[in-house]
Amino acid sequence: MDLTIKPEYRQFREEVRAFLEANLTPDLREAGRLATSVFHDVERSMAWQKILHKKGWAAPHWPQAYGGTGWDVVQRAIFAEECLMANAPAGIPMGLHMCGPCIIGCGTQEQKDYYLPRILSGEDFWCQGYSEPGAGSDLASLQCSAESDGDDYIINGTKIWTTYAHYANKIFCLVRTNKNCKPQEGITFLLIDMNTPGITVEPIIGLDMIREQNTVFFDNVRVPKANRIGAENAGWTVAKYLLMFERGGQEYAPALHYALNRVKEIAEQEAGSFGGKLSEDAAFMRRVHEVEIEITALEFTENRIKAALGSGQSPGALASMTKILGTEISQKVTELAIEAVGVYGLPLQVDAIQPGANLPFVGPEYALTAMPRYLNTRATTIYGGSNEVQRGIIAKMVLGL
């Protein structure tokens, strides 16, 4: 699919570029440039979301009736690409990409009216409470319980790896409402206010020494039944709906091309092992080009998915394939970046990568983010369904094993 071929798409790209040029302040661009994770600086991500919301562009993938833009799949891809190239801070996905679509697909009118505008405006900040200490890949074995008590549920249990729970004022959770049935048939999907008494949040510090994840404890937390999405014990269907939505829009190739181009730029600056520049080192550059070929192959697969989505089809197992390829190639790109920056990757400079910190740092700016990105990217093959589990899906759905 050639995204540049139609004049109306070229014109659309120009419109997006002009908007970004006019609205992305240096402060916001810095947040995008210094980001070392898919989760960008919260303050600046939310500030950017407010600007997008004002323009009506906060949720391009939502149906227009609920605040979406009405763009087709190509326009959405162009918008994402331009945001990437301009270093716009990325949106926080849990509300816009997970909970919102779920409420649109499975919520009541009352729930849609209340929650969706608050997600678009950024008034509510959501986190995702699925995983538990004993339930990750085997999510259906989750134990966090919801006991019925009149018009409420009483929640007891633990959620773990909850990204950005320390910023969130809302959490969408899968909870167990029936223990005496097939595990999938006793799960309910609940929306919970993080300020409810009985909720405690404790930090998990990542390899990169940055706090992104948390453990969330529920101790006799009272939640109105009106906060349930779908029927009691039908949470698995709601969760699968969310997953389907989540899988449809994921595109890795543009960000990978962008990151690999940064590696090439570093190679132009840094010295090679045998004199000259690293970009003249044939062995290093051969690996760069091998990764480039892999990214280009992935790009074609993602274009096939876009074409399928554009004609109303589901990506099916192709989504598992791109998740595996996208995350594993992203790890390779960060490995090349580490090699390219050499010893400058070694000092731990977490404070200096905070947007607005304006602190002195060791080495060139491009080296600042190399190690934290490398460390953070290790997790991409685990979250969102581990790559081993994705391979299992392909084995079943494609190979029929």
Ligand SMILES: Cc1cc2nc3c(=O)[nH]c(=O)nc-3n(C[C@H](O)[C@H](O)[C@H](O)COP(=O)(O)OP(=O)(O)OC[C@H]3O[C@@H](n4cnc5c(N)ncnc54)[C@H](O)[C@@H]3O)c2cc1C
């Ligand atoms: C950075 C990060 C952010 C996260 N954010 C969130 C969040 O916001 N909300 C949330 O709910 N969860 C979150 N998670 C949790 C994530 O979804 C789980 O870590 C993931 O599902 C794997 O579960 P687990 O950690 O319990 O590992 P396990 O399921 O115990 O897996 C351990 C190992 O066994 C392998 N394995 C398991 N089952 C199979 C199988 N059937 N076939 C082959 N191999 C298998 C896995 O691939 C893995 O290598 C996050 C995780 C990380 C690392």
